[in-house]
Amino acid sequence: DVKVTQSSRYLVKRTGEKVFLECVQDMDHENMFWYRQDPGLGLRLIYFSYDVKMKEKGDIPEGYSVSREKKERFSLILESASTNQTSMYLCASSPPTGTGSDTIYFGEGSWLTVV
Amino acid sequence: AQSVTQLDSHVSVSEGTPVLLRCNYSSSYSPSLFWYVQHPNKGLQLLLKYTSAATLVKGINGFEAEFKKSETSFHLTKPSAHMSDAAEYFCVVKGFYNFNKFYFGSGTKLNVKP
Numbered sequence: 001d002v003k004v005t006q007s008s009r010y011l012v013k014r015t016g017e018k019v020f021l022e023c024v025q026d027m028d029h030e031n032m033f034w035y036r037q038d039p040g041l042g043l044r045l046i047y048f049s050y051d052v053k054m055k056e057k058g059d060i061p062e063g064y065s066v067s068r069e070k071k072e073r074f075s076l077i078l079e080s081a082s083t084n085q086t087s088m089y090l091c092a093s094s095p096p097t098g099t100g101s102d103t104i105y106f107g108e109g110s111w112l113t114v115v
Numbered sequence: 116a117q118s119v120t121q122l123d124s125h126v127s128v129s130e131g132t133p134v135l136l137r138c139n140y141s142s143s144y145s146p147s148l149f150w151y152v153q154h155p156n157k158g159l160q161l162l163l164k165y166t167s168a169a170t171l172v173k174g175i176n177g178f179e180a181e182f183k184k185s186e187t188s189f190h191l192t193k194p195s196a197h198m199s200d201a202a203e204y205f206c207v208v209k210g211f212y213n214f215n216k217f218y219f220g221s222g223t224k225l226n227v228k229p
Contacts, residue, residue, distance in 0.1 A: 004158075033217075043205070043219045090158055094217075102147050102166070102209055104217050106158035 003027070004107035006091050012113045019078040021110050023091030032074035033092040033104070034058075034066065043090065049074055050096070081114045088112075117142045117208045121220035129228045134178075134193040136223045138206035141187065147209040148189045150180055153222075154202045162204075165189060176200070201227045 007022040025032065033048040035058075045058030047066040055066050063085060067075045074093075078085055088111050094104040122137040140146055147166045151159040163174025170182045176199075180191045189206060203222045210216035 042221045045216070048216075092159075103149065103161055103164060104207075105161070106151075108158045109156070111156070 004091055004093055004105050006089075006107040006110045008110050009108065010111045010113075012115060013078075013081050015082060015114055017078075017081050017114075019081050019112065019114075021076040021078075021089055021091075021112070023074045023076070023107055024072050025074075025091075025093040025105070026072065027093065027095075027105070028071065029093040029105075030071070030096040031094045032068065033094075034064075034074065034076045035090045035092065036060070036087045037090055037109075038087050046076065046089075078112075081112075083114050086112060086114045117146065117210050117216075117218045119206050119208050119218050119220040121204075121206050121223050123223050124221065125224045125226065127226040127228060128196045130198055131195050134191070134196045134200065134225065136191040136204050136206075136225065138189045138191065138220060139187050140189060140206070140208045142208060145184075148180075148182065149207040149209070149217075150174065150178070150189075150191050151205045151207060152202045153205065159205060162191070196225075196227045198227050198229065201225055 004025045034046040035043045037043050044060050049055045049068040065077045088109050090109050091107040092104050118141040120139045145167050149164045150162040153159045163172045165172045165182045173179045178193045203224045206220040208218045
């Protein structure tokens with residue numbers, strides 16, 4: 001089974017702090033994603049990465065950056081956390097298009113509260 | 116462009132009765148379609164997927180969905196609801212032009228009454 005692991009399930013951070021959310025997948029997937037999920041707004045794509053050191057902005061990249069130094073690891077960084085970044089963050093991974101399997105797999109989520 | 120519309124934000128059924136969660140999609144090409152379930156405080160779990168094989172797709176936990184191209188629909192059904200089915204369900208279409216992108220519906224919360 002594919003496993004996407006988000007190391008922190010619940011975090012409380014102060015406004016202005018730098019926050020790292022870590023995600024690891026064990027299926028050698030090329031693609032990795034970070035979403036945030038808010039009530040009434042559904043899932044919104046923050047960033048995705050299709051290879052090591054490669055990244056593309058999603059729909060709401062402002063206030064976030066990402067790092068992908070190794071294929072299995074994709075980190076989301078909040079340079080200076082703000083209260084409007086309080087949310088549930090979901091990491092996901094998928095194989096590349098054309099492999100015959102295009103399913104996206106999710107981690108358990110990280111609940112971030114910024115106070 | 117691809118998009119997904121889930122027609123009901125909330126559905127309430129009694130335990131043992133059928134479940135119908137509705138999804139319509141928009142896609143210029145034959146899409147890859149998915150249903151995911153999310154239990155409270157959990158990530159999204161794949162229920163089933165359609166990738167241009169059989170139009171009736173069977174998934175986990177007794178769920179199934181039928182792809183109807185003429186109606187651009189991919190509704191999720193289950194013959195008999197169980198209390199453990201109470202969760203939020205997402206219909207998802209995979210991007211064709213933006214091949215790494217997935218388009219999510221807004222979700223349907225299923226409530227199961229005893």
